[in-house]
Amino acid sequence: MELPSNSLGLLPLLIIIALLGMALITDASYVVEVPPVNVFNETHLTVNSSFVYTYANMSGGIIYLRPGWYYPYGFNASAGSYIYYNIWSTSMVTLYILNGQEYGKFISGNVSEYLYSMTGTDMVGYYQVRKSGTYYVVISDNGLESSLVLFTISISGSPTPKWAFPMGIADYGIAVVNGTYFAYDYITNEFIGNVTIYKALTQEPSACLSGYAEPGSNWFSVQLNTVMVVNTAGGQTQYYWLQNVVWFDSLNGTVWVVDNVWNFSSINSVLSNATVSGNGVVYSLNNSIYVYEYLVELTPKASLPFSISLVTRTGLSSNGYPWISFGYLYTNGSITWYDNITIKVPAVSAYMEVSPMPTGNGLPDDAELIVAGPWNWECTTAKSLNTSLMLYFAWPYPSDEYLSPVPATWDFGEDTGETIYNAHVSLINYGEADVLNGPEELSFLSTYFIPLTIINPLNESSITNIYTINSTVTINEPMTVTVVPNESRYLLADYVINGTYTITSRTLHLVLQGPTSIYINYTLQYMLTIEDPSGLLSGLGGWYDSGDVVTLSEPLVYNLGNGTRLLFRSYDIYLTGTELSNLVINNTARISxxxxxxxxxxxxxxxxxxxxxxxxxxxxxxxxxxxTGWFYGGEELAVAPATVFSDGLFLSEPGLNITVDKPLNVDVRWSINYVFTVLTYLPLIIIITIITMYITRKHHTT
Structure with missing residues (x-):
């Protein structure tokens, strides 16, 4: 799904991050490296992929809406009160404010009646209630694209300040990858938030939307907020919200570090000093919310630029109890673990998690490094601010050998109650951003998840898988794919990368630097079989690309030697396995x-x-x-019998019938025909004999 360009602060496609060159404050034993994608578990966004909280006369969170889905929030409001809304969405959504009767029609499919409506991606305003009763605020995705919606709705008896957000880096387990949502989760034992304050002057306004404010206060906070998941020995899953916080007085440089642990397992979950041990204590807020807290003032006072890293680690002790360690360190220093907490609940595992599914009380199961008001749901305003943030997690779980930036960066936090006005987030790199004074703009900033789409025309498939940047993939397609043996096949021609770059080798090794498409280019080939007794065209047979033109050319006469030759007659062309397709009598022909x-x-x-x-x-x-002549095989030659008279003799030959089946060299044999010769000469001999006898007799008589 394509997202509106004005709602995304996406990095260029071909960013190569020089992670080792970052000003990273961390344990020297860590190597900074983007993990392979198998460190993350791909999940899917559903109607349950929403983080919604309700507190007093206020509701807010992040909701996922597919086209046609809607989110309702119902409440009672008095005449004259104000319904405030602040909605930001990745695509167009519609806000409806309805009374009870109109809402009943709405859920039945009738959306023509409502008190108030607005459509957009960034909507802030209010509606004044005219009549006491039950009202509903409905956020509906009426478009063609799914939406992630960040919203707050509050009821107040008087106009209230505009809602603000904590600003910085947040990973909700949702990334926008090439215009579509990619949901994932991962677990770790450690998060590190690097903070450098270059300049800062903040001041609390006269009022905050939460109702808590210390007008004129110059304190603000930088918070590393994460969620620990505890799988108990009894088969339950508990969620604990962990806060590792820097309080900073922007006027005089006083710095405190403070940690909080909250039970997010359910809306009414509690903490107890009997089950939580550390340097701090558990106390209640309004007798309904319980929190563990410990704080330490750092000395000496900070001078700018001021750099500090907040480190939160979790694990399971040898006796099966979850533990949390909160620490900090300065540049080139070692970690100071200022609080080590044990939760005395028998467990089988304990780790921090980022997931698009909410915790037990409906809040985000996320990781945040944000700038906000100092404490107690207070807000502040950035008069002058330049703070650099970097958020990292250790991987792979549980060995934690490397550090990596969080895989996706949104520029607003959601689970803390403190907020900041006039703060703008500027992306520096994956998991790194600057918080500056300037107009607030909620957006998705970046991800190092990148899609690889492989398009195979043979099976008409287009398969997209997600990888992390700098991943190496190997594609090894078969050189040939048989369609009909000895008749037709597909031959691997090349791989076309992103529609422009061509690789002709069979095996493709590719380092992914951005969204990538690979088109597997096959060429359809057909077999040309040639049966040629002369052997002249035997080498012309074989596989040809579809559309190739083959020229057949034979001599009209081909002498085989030894008194044998061939006369060209025709080309008989068959579609393989069928009857005669064409007959060509010309000795030169072209076949497509x-x-x-x-x-x-x-x-x-x-x-x-x-x-x-x-x-x-x-x-x-x-x-x-x-x-002397050429005769067809099987042709008959008849040599008629003959008799000749030569040299006083009759010679005869008996005649000859010849069937031509090979080269022939025939000598006609003549022989004396004694019969003819005798018969011819017998009268003469008789006459000569008579004459001789007569002469002899006459001679004797005389």
Missing amino acids: INSPYTVIVNWTRQYLVIIHSKYPVSINGTETTNL
Whole structure:
């Protein structure tokens, strides 16, 4: 969900934090490092992800609203009283003020009747009640985007000052990551708040909205506020709100450190000196709220700039009791543990937690390092202020080997009663901000959670996972994904990072520096199978990208040698596994590869036939003595029988029928035809014989 740009103070996408270069006051044994995302447990925002408190004639908190959801607050008000509201939201919401009858219609779906209505993201004002009765203030998300809403509503008999907030750094277990909400929780044994006051002049006004004020007082506080979770041996979960606070007199530099422990397990939870031991004591406020407190004045008085770190640690003793240690340290100093507290409740675990779910009494389960009024729900006004804050937690639980800035930074606190006017927060880095005098502007400042979106077109998926900055991820996609074996497949082409940067290797190692998208670019390929008896196109077969054009080119005649040759006839092109798709009789053709194809090259085989005869013969009706020519395989040649008279002899050849199935070199064999020769010469021999006999006889007679 995209959030309004005017409500977010987001860091640029490619911040690289030089954590080790920060002016961090802490135990030298710690290494400052952003943790991997598995240190955090991802959760989901629900209707229960709201922190709401109600005190006397006042209600406030942070609520999560999805489109169509609303939050109602009902109360009794007298005629002439004022209903004050102060609402800030990450997206547009609507405020309704309704009487009992109108509220009944509202919950039935009729929103046309109301006493007062306003829509916006930052609304401050009041409504004067005209008639005593029951009234409802409803905050409704009527838009298309989910909202986080910070609100306060109060009832007063007279105009009251504008509501203010404690300002600084707060982690509520909710981050705005690339325009969407990311909810998480984590546990730790230690929080550290670094404070440097460069200049400060504060003064309490004549009145505060809470009703408590010391007009003209120059004191203010810097508070490290965290929540300890105790899982008791009896199976219960208890919440304790821990305050490690610096009180600072901006006029003369007097400094006190003070700790408070409150029982947040339920609205009416109590503390007792019998179960809580430390340097301080438990006392009650208005006989209904119990708090443990201990305070120490620091000497000498502070001179500016003044730097101090507040350290809160928790754990479980060897006898199974939760303990809390409150400490402070100066630059290059060691920690002074000024109060060590034991809560005598048998437990199985005790730790501090940040979670988007509320504590037992409905207040935030958060961590805050904020500047506010000094004490007793008092407010103050920043006349001149420049205070640097850094909020860190130890990880991983329970070994606590490293320190990290809190993962998300909102610029306002919510669980403390003290507030400050005219204080503006300026982001420096993750978990680091300056509180300056200037107009208050509630906002989300930063997070080191970053989204990695992997888009895979093959399964039409777009999966977003959350990492922390500087995390290294490895993507190793298969080089090929088979669609139909030996017919079609997808080939990994490259990875496209954030739509611009291309990586062609199969394995991608990426250090995340900001919101990142990876598009896995596959190329569709088809198999081209070529069956070519000549072997000329055999190397042309294989995988081709869809859309490729393949040129087929064969000679019209291809001589195989040894009296054999091929005559090109056609390309028979088949869609693989189907009937004939195309027949091309041209010896050059182009195929656009948009399917798997099989190409069969059709050739006609011819053989060289040589027939030699000493005398003319008739071959298929043609008289010749020498025949040299190419003939198709299976073609028939008939050499007719013949007789010739040569050199006084008759010579004959019997004829020959030839089926051409290979190269042939034939000599026609002639032989003496004795019959013809004898028959031809017999009359002559007889005549010669008769003449010879006649001459001989006549010679004897004479």
